[in-house]
Each structure stands twice: as structure tokens, then as C-alpha cells.
Amino acid sequence: MTRLAPPPSTPNCVSSRADRDHPAYIDPLPMPPGGFDQALALATAIERSHLAERDEGYARIEYRTRFFRFVDDLELEADGHVLHVRSASRVGNSDLGVNRKRVERLRSLLLEAE
Numbered sequence: 001m002t003r004l005a006p007p008p009s010t011p012n013c014v015s016s017r018a019d020r021d022h023p024a025y026i027d028p029l030p031m032p033p034g035g036f037d038q039a040l041a042l043a044t045a046i047e048r049s050h051l052a053e054r055d056e057g058y059a060r061i062e063y064r065t066r067f068f069r070f071v072d073d074l075e076l077e078a079d080g081h082v083l084h085v086r087s088a089s090r091v092g093n094s095d096l097g098v099n100r101k102r103v104e105r106l107r108s109l110l111l112e113a114e
Contacts (some may be wrong), residue, residue: 002077004086006018011095012092015086026100029085030107031080032113040061042106071090073087087099
């Protein structure tokens with residue numbers, strides 16, 4: 001059972017739990033050698049982040065946008081050797097690709113850690 005909600009119909013979210021043909025779909029992230037703790041450390045090292053919630057194998061991190069200070073939520077969920085991810089804007093219809101870019105940036109950090 002997953003804690004990640006399905007993506008909304010608006011284009012301001014990406015999710016590895018979405019159907020592959022859904023526009024919000026993004027590949028799961030690799031689990032780094034240091035496991036979930038290392039993944040969480042890398043995710044919270046991204047600027048303007050705040051760890052908002054953490055349970056066993058799950059975390060929600062809030063990111064504030066630079067100019068308008070909107071809050072986006074990034075959720076990580078451990079699943080074996082991968083991390084399922086959902087990143088979504090709380091308000092608005094479009095995020096101009098910010099959530100996808102953030103997840104891809106985290107993917108790069110995780111791959112560098114290998």
C-alpha cells in the first residue's frame with residue numbers, strides 16, 4: 001500500500017506511482033548506497049527545503065519557490081531498491097515544469113552518490 005496520492009488532473013505534479021501513459025509519470029529514483037537516510041539527506045540539501053514529515057520509509061519535504069514563496073511538496077517512499085516519488089505544487093494549475101526539474105535534480109544527486 002502506498003502513501004502517495006494519485007496525481008491531480010492539473011499539470012503541476014509528477015509521480016512515479018502514476019500510470020506510465022499519464023503526463024505526470026516519472027521513473028522511480030534509485031536508492032543510494034546509504035539507503036533512505038542518504039536519500040533524505042540529499043533531498044533536504046536542495047535549497048529552500050524543510051523536512052515536514054518522516055515515518056519509516058516515507059518522508060515529505062516542503063520546498064518554497066524563490067519568488068512567490070509557494071510551497072511544493074516532495075514525497076519519497078522506499079520500495080526495495082527504488083524510491084517512489086511524488087512532487088506537487090499546492091496551488092495553481094501549472095508549475096512550469098518545476099516539480100519535474102526538482103525530481104530530476106534529485107535523481108542526479110542520487111546517481112552521483114553511487
